[in-house]
Amino acid sequence: MAHGPAEGITRWLYTTNHKDIGTLYLWFSFAMFLTGGFFAMVIRAELFQPGVQLVQPEFFIQMTTMHGLVMVFGAIMPAFVGLANWMIPMMIGAPDMALPRMNNLSFWILPFAFAILISTLFMEGGGPNFGWTFYAPLSTTYAPDSVNYFIFAVHIMGASSIMGSINIIATVMNMRAPGMTYMKMPLFVWTWLITAFLLVAVMPVLAGAVTMMLMDINFGTSFFNAAGGGDPVLFQHVFWFFGHPEVYIIILPAFGVVSQIIPTFSRKPLFGYSSMVYATAAIAFLSFVVWAHHMFTVGMPIAGELYFMYATMLIAVPTGVKVFNWITTMYRGAITYETPMLFCIAFVILFTFGGFTGLMLSVAAADIQYHDTYFVVAHFHYVMVAGAVFSGTAAVYYWLPKWCGRMYDETMGKVQFWLAFIAFNITFMPQHFLGLAGMPRRYADYGLQFADWNMVSSVGAFLYGGAQILFLYNVVRTIMYGEPVKEAKVWEGAEGLEWLVPTPAPYHTFIRPPVVTSSAAGEDEWSISGATPHVAFKAAPGAG
Amino acid sequence: MLKRALALFLSCLSLMGTTSLGADGDDPSMGGGLTNLNMPKGVTEVSQVAYDVHMLMMWICTAIGVVVFGFMFYVMYAHRKSRGVEAANFHEHLGVEIAWTVVPALILIFMAIPATSALLKVYDTENADLDIKVTGYQWKWQYEHLGEGIKYMSEMRTSIDEIEGREPKGEHYLREVNQPLVIPVNKKVRFLITGNDVIHSWWVPDFGVKRDAVPGLFTAAWARVEEPGLYVGECTELCGKGHPFMPIVVEVKEEDDYNLWLAGKKEEAALYASTIGKQWSHEELMSKGEDVYKISCAGCHQADGNGISGIFPALNGSSIVQGPADGHIAVLINGIAGSSMQSFADQLSEVDIAAVIHYKRNTWDNSVGDIVQPIDVLNFKTAQ
Ligand code: HEM
Ligand SMILES: [Cu+2]
Numbered sequence A: 001m002a003h004g005p006a007e008g009i010t011r012w013l014y015t016t017n018h019k020d021i022g023t024l025y026l027w028f029s030f031a032m033f034l035t036g037g038f039f040a041m042v043i044r045a046e047l048f049q050p051g052v053q054l055v056q057p058e059f060f061i062q063m064t065t066m067h068g069l070v071m072v073f074g075a076i077m078p079a080f081v082g083l084a085n086w087m088i089p090m091m092i093g094a095p096d097m098a099l100p101r102m103n104n105l106s107f108w109i110l111p112f113a114f115a116i117l118i119s120t121l122f123m124e125g126g127g128p129n130f131g132w133t134f135y136a137p138l139s140t141t142y143a144p145d146s147v148n149y150f151i152f153a154v155h156i157m158g159a160s161s162i163m164g165s166i167n168i169i170a171t172v173m174n175m176r177a178p179g180m181t182y183m184k185m186p187l188f189v190w191t192w193l194i195t196a197f198l199l200v201a202v203m204p205v206l207a208g209a210v211t212m213m214l215m216d217i218n219f220g221t222s223f224f225n226a227a228g229g230g231d232p233v234l235f236q237h238v239f240w241f242f243g244h245p246e247v248y249i250i251i252l253p254a255f256g257v258v259s260q261i262i263p264t265f266s267r268k269p270l271f272g273y274s275s276m277v278y279a280t281a282a283i284a285f286l287s288f289v290v291w292a293h294h295m296f297t298v299g300m301p302i303a304g305e306l307y308f309m310y311a312t313m314l315i316a317v318p319t320g321v322k323v324f325n326w327i328t329t330m331y332r333g334a335i336t337y338e339t340p341m342l343f344c345i346a347f348v349i350l351f352t353f354g355g356f357t358g359l360m361l362s363v364a365a366a367d368i369q370y371h372d373t374y375f376v377v378a379h380f381h382y383v384m385v386a387g388a389v390f391s392g393t394a395a396v397y398y399w400l401p402k403w404c405g406r407m408y409d410e411t412m413g414k415v416q417f418w419l420a421f422i423a424f425n426i427t428f429m430p431q432h433f434l435g436l437a438g439m440p441r442r443y444a445d446y447g448l449q450f451a452d453w454n455m456v457s458s459v460g461a462f463l464y465g466g467a468q469i470l471f472l473y474n475v476v477r478t479i480m481y482g483e484p485v486k487e488a489k490v491w492e493g494a495e496g497l498e499w500l501v502p503t504p505a506p507y508h509t510f511i512r513p514p515v516v517t518s519s520a521a522g523e524d525e526w527s528i529s530g531a532t533p534h535v536a537f538k539a540a541p542g543a544g
Numbered sequence B: 001m002l003k004r005a006l007a008l009f010l011s012c013l014s015l016m017g018t019t020s021l022g023a024d025g026d027d028p029s030m031g032g033g034l035t036n037l038n039m040p041k042g043v044t045e046v047s048q049v050a051y052d053v054h055m056l057m058m059w060i061c062t063a064i065g066v067v068v069f070g071f072m073f074y075v076m077y078a079h080r081k082s083r084g085v086e087a088a089n090f091h092e093h094l095g096v097e098i099a100w101t102v103v104p105a106l107i108l109i110f111m112a113i114p115a116t117s118a119l120l121k122v123y124d125t126e127n128a129d130l131d132i133k134v135t136g137y138q139w140k141w142q143y144e145h146l147g148e149g150i151k152y153m154s155e156m157r158t159s160i161d162e163i164e165g166r167e168p169k170g171e172h173y174l175r176e177v178n179q180p181l182v183i184p185v186n187k188k189v190r191f192l193i194t195g196n197d198v199i200h201s202w203w204v205p206d207f208g209v210k211r212d213a214v215p216g217l218f219t220a221a222w223a224r225v226e227e228p229g230l231y232v233g234e235c236t237e238l239c240g241k242g243h244p245f246m247p248i249v250v251e252v253k254e255e256d257d258y259n260l261w262l263a264g265k266k267e268e269a270a271l272y273a274s275t276i277g278k279q280w281s282h283e284e285l286m287s288k289g290e291d292v293y294k295i296s297c298a299g300c301h302q303a304d305g306n307g308i309s310g311i312f313p314a315l316n317g318s319s320i321v322q323g324p325a326d327g328h329i330a331v332l333i334n335g336i337a338g339s340s341m342q343s344f345a346d347q348l349s350e351v352d353i354a355a356v357i358h359y360k361r362n363t364w365d366n367s368v369g370d371i372v373q374p375i376d377v378l379n380f381k382t383a384q
C-alpha cells in the first residue's frame, strides 16, 4: 500500500510528499545561503582595507542589498519552512501536510523568484541598490530599471510564504493525532503555528508596500514622492510594520528548534512549557506594535518616540523568560555536548548578547548614536546569524540521522562548530566597536580610523565562510558514507513522535495515527500500530 | 599590505596585555583604531546624556549577563552527564517563573526613567540663538545661515585618486570638505534638516545629532557646542553610490571669529553679484567649467562625458548638450523630473552653471563654439 517515491527528476517536480518538499526547501535554502554568503565575501573583501579596490561603490551597494534580501528571504525563511515540512507532520502524528499540492506550488515558485531577483545583477543599470529595506524614494524615483523585476520577485516570495503558512496553520489545526492536544504539541510546532499567523498578517503589507512602489514608478502616483504630495516616511512605516514582525518570523521557529534540542541533551523535560507558549504569543503580539523603533532618527513627535521606546523595551520580558527557561531546563539535567547541543548553547549565549544590544538600541536617545552604524549590523547578526543560522545548523545535525538513517561524524561536527563559533565572533564582535566609534553601515569605503577592526572583521568573515563549506561537506559525507543508524530513537534523551517512527523515516509515516494511552503513573504513552508501546513523553508537557 | 596585516596582528597581541596601545603610530596610513571601542562622549549636552544612558545600559546588561551566563556556565560544568549525575525531572515552578517576569520588568522601569529624560533633552529645540538649514543632496550638503542670506555647498575634498589607491591616502581621508559648516561656540544652534533628492542623514557624533534629511519634511535638532574646534560626521542613510563620500565637517569658532567669518562671506556674496553681469571669455569659462564639471557632474556622467550606459546618459555627443543653449540651461535649472538629474538652480551659482554648460559644449567631441554667459542663465531664471 505504502508506495515509494517516483523515479528521476519528476519525483522532485511533482512531489506532494512533505518530506520531499522539506528536502527541497532545505537544499534550496542552503544554495541561497551560499549565494548570499558569496555576496558577503565580496563585501568583506572590499572592506578589508580602506579605499576602493575590488568593486565600485555602485556595485558594492548592490551586493549589500542582494546579500540582505537573499539571506532573509532565500536562506533563513525557506530553511525553517523546510524544517516545518519535514518535522511538523511527524511531530503531531499526521501523514502529510494538509494541502500537499499547494505545498508543491509554494516551493516551486521560489526558485523563479530568486532567479529573477539575482538576474537583475546582470541587467543594464544593475540590480537593486537601495538596501534590503529599500527606502523610497531611493527605490522608486531614483532606482535602476531593474526595480520592477525586484518588485515582481518580492511578490512571488510573498505568495510562497503565504501559501506555506496557510498550509502550516491548516495542518496544525486539523491533522493532529487524536490525543495530541494543543498544549501537548512540541514547542517547535507551537512556534511555527504562531509564526505562520505572523506571516499571513504581514506578507500582504509587504506586498502593499512594493505595489505602491510599482505605482509610483510606472503609473504616476505619488505615495512616496514628496514632490507630488506624497511622503517618504510613509514608506518606512509600512515597511517596518512588515519588517519588525519579519524579524520575529525569523527567530520564533529558531526558538522552537532550541526548545526541542536542549531538553534532549539535558535528558530532562523542557522547563516552563506553558510559559514558553505564552511568551511566544506575547512576543508575536508585541512585534506588531514596536515597528517605529527603526525610525528613531526620522524626527517623529516625541510622544511617538517615547511610546515606541517603552513598547520595545517590553519585548525583553518575554524574551528573558525564554532564556531563563532554557537555562533552567539544563539545570540539574545530565548534559552531554553533541554538536546540536553545542550550537544550541552558543545560540543561547549569543542570542542573549544580541538581546542586550537590542535593549540598548531601544533607548531612543542612545539609538540616535547607534542608528545606521555597524553597531546595528552587529546587533542583528548576533540575533539572526547566531540566532537563526546556528539553530538551523543545530536542527540539521539533530534530525539528519532520522532523515537519512546515517550518523554524522561527531568530531567533524565539533570542528565545524568551533570554527563557526570563533569565526562568527571575530567577524561581528569588532563591528560593535566600529559602530560605536562612528562607522556608518552600507559604506563602500571608510576613514582610516576604522581600518584595523575592519580587517579583523573581514578575516573572521572568510573563516566563517569556510565553516559553511565544512558544513556542506559534513552533510554530504553523512548522507553518502555516514555510519548507519537503526534505532528509532536516535538520541538517548529525545522525546516526541518523530522518534517513534523507524530510522531512516520511511517515505510515508503515520498513515494510521499513533495511539496514546495513559500509563499507571499518569504519563502519556504513544505507540504506532504493530510496534511495542513506546514512551514518547515521560511527562506530558504542560500536564504536570 | 602584508606589513599592515603583521602590524595588526602585533597590535592585537599588545591589546591583550595593555589597553593603551599599538597601531596608532605616526604614519596615518597605518590606521589604528583598535583602541576606538566606545562611543565618544562628545561636546554637547545631548551627546553627553546619550553617552551616559549608553554606559548605564551597558553596565546593567553586563551585570545581568554576568549573573545569567555565570549560572549557565556553572550548570554546564556541574550537571554534565560525564560527572555521573542523574537528571532530575521537574519542569515547572510558578514562583521562579513569576519572579523572572517581574524582576526584569522592574529593571526596565528603572531603565526607562533616565531614557525618558535623555530623550526630552534631544527634543528641547526651543529658544535657539541661530538657525541653520541643512539640506542633503546626492552627494553633498548645503548649509544656509537663515536670516543672514548666506548659503553654501559643502563637498568632500578627498580625490578619486586617493580613493582608488593611485595616490597615498592623506591623514583626513574621507573626512575633509571644501567648505565646512561654521557655527559659533556656546550658542544654541538649531538645525532645520531636509533632503533634496533621496533621504540622507546628518550625523555628527560629537554633537549627538543624527537626523534624517527627508525630502519634503523639515525636522529640528540642536547643539550648543562647548569647545571650539573641527568636528567630523557622516551621512548615515543609504543615499546611493556616493553615500560614503559626503562627510560633514563643522568648524566651531569663537563668537568674534564667527562674526568676522560671516562678514567675510557677505562680502564675497556682494562681490559675486557684481561679476554676474560681466562678459566672460572662452578661456575663463572653460577652466571654471572644468572644475565645476569634475565636482558636480562627473560622479554620474563620468569624467570623459560618456556616462554609464543604462543609468547616466552620455553628454559627449548629446543632442541636448549641442542643441540650443536655452534647452541646455533648462535641464540644469529645472532638472529632469522623475530621474536623478536634479535641479542645480540652488546648488550652483549662475556663473558655475554658465561655465559648466559652456565647457560641455566645447570639450570631448562637442564643439558648438558660441559662448553662454552667466547673465543668460540669470535671465532664464528670472523669466521663469
Ligand atoms: C530583545 C529583543 C530585541 C530588541 C529590543 C531589538 C531592538 C532593535 C532596535 C531598536 C533596532 C533598530 C536599531 C536601529 O536601526 O537604530 C533593531 C534593529 C534590528 N533588529 Fe532587533 N531587537 C531585538 C531582537 C531582534 C531579533 C530577535 C531579531 C531577528 C532575528 C532582530 C533583528 C533586527 C534587524 C534585522 C535589525 C536591523 C534592521 C535594518 O535596519 O536593516 N532583532 N533591533
Ligand atoms: Cu525591530
Ligand SMILES: [Cu+2]
Residues within 6 Å of the ligand: B199, B200, B201, B235, B236, B237, B238, B239, B240, B242, B243, B244
Ligand atoms: Cu548617505
